[in-house]
Amino acid sequence: MKRVFNGFNAPRLISVVAILFFTVFQSNGQQNKPDASGYAPVNGIKVYYEVYGKGKPIVLLHGAFYDINMNWGELIPELSKTRKVIAIEFQGHGHSPFSERKLDIVSLASDVEGVMNHLKIDSADVAAYSMGGSIAYQFAINYPERLRKLVIISSTYKSGGWLPEVNGAFEDFKPEFFDNTPLKAAYDAVAPDKTKWRKFLQQMIEFAGEPFDCGDSNIAKITSPVLLISGDNDGLDKIELMKTYQLLGGGVVADMAPMPKSHLAIVPSQGHVTLMMQTKTILGYLDDFLK
16 A cells, blocks of 8 residues: 555655756756866765855755756855855766665765865865755764854754654655656766666665664764754654754853854745745855855
């Protein structure tokens, strides 16, 4: 029996999400042209990156199944006006080749550090969405000296940070559910080996199904300022999100104590996918926080 959420069975759910992803992809009109791009050899694999603009570096980490343009296409032109933007595509995503290496957030966080080493970036701000946010939390824990400020968009450092519906969403998913979707077309447009599509999907489904937890005590030790951005209905458990903010030093009475260096923004009437479409809103939060 297929799991059902709000009237959608799994195949239909993934089709709807794929269309929404494609809307993000199309919204930029055309691909941004990087000032530089290439592959960084890290941890036995090759990770694709793009570089835009000049200035203080900011590293962008995308969500599951996205590539750089799908996730950041609207924000890169604005950010790169004053910043050096380094956008990464994780193992198997976009231009980065598929690898049999098992996916986990520790390895992927190490890949981020490897790309920074390759580009000779000592430290940077990091902005990350969804799956990228979980990896960014692990990066902040493992490589604190490489991080200046951290922006987490609709993400969590543990499986329990999502509502139960989100954690169960992939239980009945199969690679064939993604066939003939805009996501498949986007993959075929840039993947170095299109024959790895089904293997990549199976790897991602297994990755999504494994519980993870970076640890409350580790989050509390993060010294870099953190901006948490969430849609009010994006699938994050808001009680857990508030606990996260408290671990980061927030949730105080700022009229009686100093304003915390970490910030929390809840964007009204937004889901997980639609939140990333709010370019002006997100850019405004980024500009205020990163200055």
